[in-house]
Amino acid sequence: MKGINVAVIFALYFYRTMAVTMNGTIESGMEVAAEMDESSESGYSYNWAVQYCNSLRSQGWRILYTDHTYGSLYCIKSPYGTGSNCNNCNTYRIVVWKNGGGESLHCKPRGWPGRKYNTRAGYIYPSHVSPCACDSSGAYDYTLGGACYKGPPGGGSGANYQGAVAYCRRLGGAWRILYTDMSYGSLYCIRTPYGTGSNCNNCNTYRIVVWKNGGGESRHCKPSGWPNRKYATVAGKVYPSHVSPCACDSGGPADRTLGGACDTFASVKKTTTTTTTTTTTTTKVYGAKMVTWVMPEFISWKVTRGKKTMCKGSGYNAWYTTVPTNCKLPKGNYKLICYDKKREGFKGGYFEIAGKKLCHTKFMWRGGYSTIQPFRLK
Helix, strand or coil, X not given: CHHHHHHHHHHHHHHHHHHHHHCCCHHHHHHHHCCCCCECCCCCEHHHHHHHHHCCHHHCEEEEEEECCCCEEEEEECCCCCCCCCCCCCCEEEEECCCCCCCCCCCCCCCCCCCCECCCCCEEECCECXXXXXXXXXXXXCCECCXXXXXXXXXXXXXXXXXXXXXXXXXXXXXXXXXXXXXXXXXXXXXXXXXXCCCCCCCCCEEEEECCCCCCXXXXXXXCCCCCCCECCCCCEEECCECCCCCCCCCCCCECCECCCCEECCCCCCXXXXXXXXXXXXXXXXXXEEECCCCHHHEEEEEEECCEEEEEEECCCCCCCEEEEEEEEECEEEEEEEEECCCXXXXXXXXXXXXXXXXXXXXXXXXXXXXXXXXXXX
């Protein structure tokens, strides 16, 4: 029996090695993923990493190597290969779902697996660009460039219990889940040394992570008339406890004693576009579309003509996607005003109308809160 067990273990190991290193396809990786726990402590997973690279497939990107132990895969743009491992994120992206994952095919850090890269799960990194060499001194390997992208919120889990758990874990070891209400759809993610009774604290130490509309502080302070009457909260958002005021219940159709949302862990809001344009069948109009890149959850825009707002849009949650709008404009002079709550610009996305890409090259990373771009339709 002992000899049989050894043979079986060796066969499984050989199968995994063949699947991962000899065939860089997604299918072989999927087979391996089915055999093992692919979730990291932060809630990101192998499947999340695959989905990220798949979203770029139409642009020539493909998965060429996967390391399940290390928690990283190489998403590389054609015609480059894994050996182009001094390239930046324009052509070479290392997608990490476990802290410390990195470039392990050609260049493991000394002392691996005990010593790893200075990387975080949920981020996308270039290869060796600082410097273009293997290994660097210190507790971690710093030869990879800084993160160039961050994966979608919630580790791909969405506005559900798993996504809420993943959000709290990503905050680090000082934060822990101290209470969960599955029926209410909320959990308490609280920073040490505070407890659930510190329920007048703000988001610096006390976060109520909500995955069902109306979820909130239900352990110490349910709204009167609960469960029919709930909090004024939205699934996918993170709230402080009772800060406005520091008291239970506030009257009205919903309890508003919780503070405003301080963070988002999953976007469930539908894209909305409104327009006030009126046209006739004899007037030529131009339709607009919004092309998103990364972190579109925080962007919005509006088109004005004089003092009148012609159309506007917000609430984007799909990354790397072309989103049609109901914005249809006749010929004339307009101003497009683009906003990003994170002050990072559209980050590669853009507003397009009549073949014009607006708020694009001049509203990239560190683009600020807003920009105004005049345009003319002929």
